[in-house]
Amino acid sequence: xxxSTQTKEEWVPKGDLQEVKDPEWLFHEAPxxxxxxxxxxxxxxxIRRANVDIAISYPITPQSETMQQAGYLYDEGYxxxxxxxxxxxxxxSAIGGSSRAGVRSLTATSGPGLMRGLEAISSWPGxxxxxxxxxxxxxxxxxxxxxxxxxxxxxxxxxxxxxAHAENQQDFFDxxxxxxxxxxxxxxxxxxxxxxxxxxxxxxxxxVSMFDEKYKLxxxxxxxxxxxxxxxxxxxxxxxxxxxxxxxxxxSYHMHASWQQEVFAAVERSAKYWRKYLGxxxxxxxxxxxxxxxxxxxxxxxxxxxxxxxxxxxxxVGLIKIKTIRPWPKxxxxxxxxxxxxxxxxxxxxxxxxxxxxxxxxxxxxxxxIVPGPRVYGGMTMPTEMVLEWLEEGRK
Amino acid sequence: xxLETVRPSPGYEDILPIEYRDLIKHGQYGxxxxxxxxxxxxxxxxxHPMCAGCAMTLFIRLTMMALPNPEHTINVGTAGCxxxxxxxxxxxxxxxxxxxTNSVASGLKRGLELRFPNQVKDVVVMxxxxxxxxxxxxxxxxxxxxxxxxxxxxxxxxxYGNTGGxxxxxxxxxRVLKMAPRGKLVEKIDAMGLAKTAGCAxxxxxxxxxxxxxxRTVRRAILIAREIGPTYIQAYTSCxxxxxxxxxxxxxxxxxxxxxxxxxxEIMTEDAKAYITEIEKKQKELAKSKAKK
Numbered sequence: 001x002x003x004s005t006q007t008k009e010e011w012v013p014k015g016d017l018q019e020v021k022d023p024e025w026l027f028h029e030a031p032x033x034x035x036x037x038x039x040x041x042x043x044x045x046x047i048r049r050a051n052v053d054i055a056i057s058y059p060i061t062p063q064s065e066t067m068q069q070a071g072y073l074y075d076e077g078y079x080x081x082x083x084x085x086x087x088x089x090x091x092x093s094a095i096g097g098s099s100r101a102g103v104r105s106l107t108a109t110s111g112p113g114l115m116r117g118l119e120a121i122s123s124w125p126g127x128x129x130x131x132x133x134x135x136x137x138x139x140x141x142x143x144x145x146x147x148x149x150x151x152x153x154x155x156x157x158x159x160x161x162x163x164a165h166a167e168n169q170q171d172f173f174d175x176x177x178x179x180x181x182x183x184x185x186x187x188x189x190x191x192x193x194x195x196x197x198x199x200x201x202x203x204x205x206x207x208v209s210m211f212d213e214k215y216k217l218x219x220x221x222x223x224x225x226x227x228x229x230x231x232x233x234x235x236x237x238x239x240x241x242x243x244x245x246x247x248x249x250x251x252s253y254h255m256h257a258s259w260q261q262e263v264f265a266a267v268e269r270s271a272k273y274w275r276k277y278l279g280x281x282x283x284x285x286x287x288x289x290x291x292x293x294x295x296x297x298x299x300x301x302x303x304x305x306x307x308x309x310x311x312x313x314x315x316x317v318g319l320i321k322i323k324t325i326r327p328w329p330k331x332x333x334x335x336x337x338x339x340x341x342x343x344x345x346x347x348x349x350x351x352x353x354x355x356x357x358x359x360x361x362x363x364x365x366x367x368x369x370i371v372p373g374p375r376v377y378g379g380m381t382m383p384t385e386m387v388l389e390w391l392e393e394g395r396k
Numbered sequence: 397x398x399l400e401t402v403r404p405s406p407g408y409e410d411i412l413p414i415e416y417r418d419l420i421k422h423g424q425y426g427x428x429x430x431x432x433x434x435x436x437x438x439x440x441x442x443x444h445p446m447c448a449g450c451a452m453t454l455f456i457r458l459t460m461m462a463l464p465n466p467e468h469t470i471n472v473g474t475a476g477c478x479x480x481x482x483x484x485x486x487x488x489x490x491x492x493x494x495x496x497t498n499s500v501a502s503g504l505k506r507g508l509e510l511r512f513p514n515q516v517k518d519v520v521v522m523x524x525x526x527x528x529x530x531x532x533x534x535x536x537x538x539x540x541x542x543x544x545x546x547x548x549x550x551x552x553x554x555x556y557g558n559t560g561g562x563x564x565x566x567x568x569x570x571r572v573l574k575m576a577p578r579g580k581l582v583e584k585i586d587a588m589g590l591a592k593t594a595g596c597a598x599x600x601x602x603x604x605x606x607x608x609x610x611x612r613t614v615r616r617a618i619l620i621a622r623e624i625g626p627t628y629i630q631a632y633t634s635c636x637x638x639x640x641x642x643x644x645x646x647x648x649x650x651x652x653x654x655x656x657x658x659x660x661x662e663i664m665t666e667d668a669k670a671y672i673t674e675i676e677k678k679q680k681e682l683a684k685s686k687a688k689k
Contacts, residue, residue: 053510056503081506085499086538093496093535094503097472100490101507119493222511230470230488231508232517233401 013077015051018216023181027174027277030211039201042169042208043108043134044069046176047079050132051216053103054081058091060113061146062198063136067108079106088117092133096120099129099191102222102229104180106131110198111138111152118155124191125160125263128227130183130220133161134176135195136202137297137348139379147379148198150297153325154353160263162192162270163326164278165296169206172196175323178277180217188270189226190263195325197298197348200381226266271327281329282320282336286311289318290341291391292368294333294358296322299346299382306387317391322354330361340368342394346387350377369394402467419486429461431607440466441485446477449643451650452551452633455604456481459522459549462614463487469518469618470508472501474532476524477558477635478551495531497521498539498548505546518618519546525566526556529585533565540594540626547621548628549614550587553635561638573638587630588661597625597668601661603632603654605647613662616672624668632658 021030026049037045043066047055055074057067074082081098085091091107099105109117114135124131137150156163162183164175172194179192196202228234274281285307293303300321310317320336322329337343343362345355355372362370374390376382403420404412419425423438440460446453456478463469472490473479474497483489492500501521508517521528528536528550536548555573556562563576565585572579591599598620600613610631617627634641634649641649654660664672 054503054507080510083506083542085502086534089496090499090502090535090538093492093499096492096496097490097500097503097505098507099503100500101504101511103507103510105503105507120496120499123493230490230504231511232468232470232488234488 011077013080015078015080015216018049018051018078018214020051020218021215023177023217024276026211026215026217027178030215032209032211034207034209036205037169037208038203038205039169039172039196040065040069040203042173042206043176044073045208045210045213046173047106048073048213049211049216050106050177050180051104051219052079052106053220054095054098055079055106056083056085056091056095056098057107058085058088058109058113060088060110060138062138062148062202063108063110063113063134065202066134066136070106070108088113089120092117092120095131096124096127096129099124099131100127100230102220102225102231104184104220106134108134108136110136111140111149114152115140115155121156121161122159126259128189128225128263129191130189130225131191132176132179132183133191133193135193136198137195138198139377145379148200148298149349149377149379150195150197150347151349151351151353151377153195154349154351156193157325157353157357160190160260160267161326162188162190162267162324164192164194164274164324165322166194166196166201167296167298167300167321168201169204169208171323172201173208173210174278177217178274181277182270182273184220184224185270185273186224186226188266188273190266190270195297200298267327271324271329274324274327278323280332281324281327282322282332284336285319286316287318287336288339289316290339291315291394292318292320292337292340292343293346293387294320294322294337294343294354295346296325296354297348299348302382302384302387303346305384306391309384309388310391325357328357328361333358333361334365337362337366337368340366343368343370344374344387344390344394345371346373346382346390347375348377348382350375424461425467428464431458431461431611434461434607440487441481444481444484446481447637449636449646450477451604451636451646452478452553453481455551455610455631455633456522458604458607458610459614460485460487462611462618463518463520464615464618465516465518468515469520470504472497472504472519472521474523474527475558476527476551477553478522478524482522495527495533496535497523497527497532498544499535501546502539502542502544505544516622518622520618521546521548522551523549524557525550525552525554526564529565529587537590537594540591540596540628543595543625545621545623545625547617548626549617550628550630551633552630553633553638554584555635555638557635557638561635587628588663591628592663595625596628597621597665598627599663600629601658602629603650603658603660605650605654606660609660619675620664620668620672624665624671
């Protein structure tokens, strides 16, 4: 019987036919097959295997394709609940609501949408809501543009949100799956953002090695959490975790301060779980080099090519790819760059948030020159030649 | 939370605070309380920092008494006076961002339905007029258009009380308030009409002049939201501070406003009416048979 002639009673959600497997096995041991797919399709395949309970969508270029694909996954029964929200404030609030209910929650957005939903987004960590936000980076208006540019990441840096930055389609698949597991760990209980540079990754194809779609991650266990779900399954108490501070007073200041400290401590605690799935928080190429390129996201790919071309000329240039922006791999960076003489920080944004982060980490630790660039923004691509020119500039 | 979760394990009862023991022994869990019992049972909300004589506080107390299943209820609110009392109740309370109540409640309710397919969890949004009709307007309307199955209660004091008395969309035209130095220029928003247009299954306008009617209205709204669709209660809960109503005259004001422009009104869809009629019929029969025994 074809699906179209099945009655409602006969329909079996495809998610129910998947087998739950240990996530470490899925990441490191399960047989994988490689497909040549876009970043949006890689996201879809991650979602298919992520045992998502609810996905709430709202369109914005270049994210739309992913969340409409999530809609198809819902239609097939891989996701249990799905709807299009009213706009990003509504969506980011609603996904915070569903996470509070104790179910695995997913949404996605891009630049201006992220900015619109930022009040809700920045309140997720304080509410200790595990969930995953896929963020397909895009220029923030104005002037209007829909091109890639990851300045929006700078607005998330100090929110207490976990944040991984994917280089390519493969990372987008792996990081998204890891994000669900890390976010829901009891001693983490925080939202996670997986950012990817729009268009360069979302709409371009790349090789993605994936475990079989018959497997899926274990479900979220709503009882395992640093704070209780808002499900009224606990004995009543005249205090709400969401409103510990009713009016300004000495106690409330301390409560708020310690609550914030705990959120940021949880971000640090998440490092061990990210390592479990992704290996080290940074990837180091040519560790003995004196010239280094440090980058994250799609920019790493151009840096990789620059490093390769320099190698062909007999020059040893190092590369550090930062996988997680939060937790920030401070100790790893200091150790990997201790002998560096000059460090380039190529970025797809005007503000240079990665350069600033790196400077604050390395200040007083090493004596290398930390170069603010090269940078492109407003939707430009970064030619490898530009990275090579900046390297050459430093040698003069 | 089942009632078994609420009850202390044997041997632990003595070490629990008397407040908690009273709540279990003399509270409203597992039974329907009546207005005539006020003062004779342990209420879900007692101590609160609301202003003396606040009509909103009375309405919130009555609403808590009306909850058909408090052990399976989650309240959602936003900034405003009401949350000062709502957050003190023995009901989990989500105090979200400004105006996010109905969006949060949409995700929460759907999540709870997924996680507890065999246990109804009631979600009740209780927020002020500003929180719902101004900053929360979009979320409010779309939750209704989407037919989200939870109850929205507007605590309509016709002013931003908590921030110090600014006009809101629900303020009457001409009223001089902060941010309306020449009097409010436009009419009070017809939220009842909007609820009707959006297709709410049950809509009620009420003033807290008749406590039994408040209980009945809230119960109806919550029960209908479980099965039929979104429900909306708009309650006149005056701000005696910003409207300079002397404390002893707060209730007289409620009667006056009710008579003048806030009369009790109840609108429900046919299926909501059939559903609630059936439930109330069964409840009456049950009460009769109990009385006979």
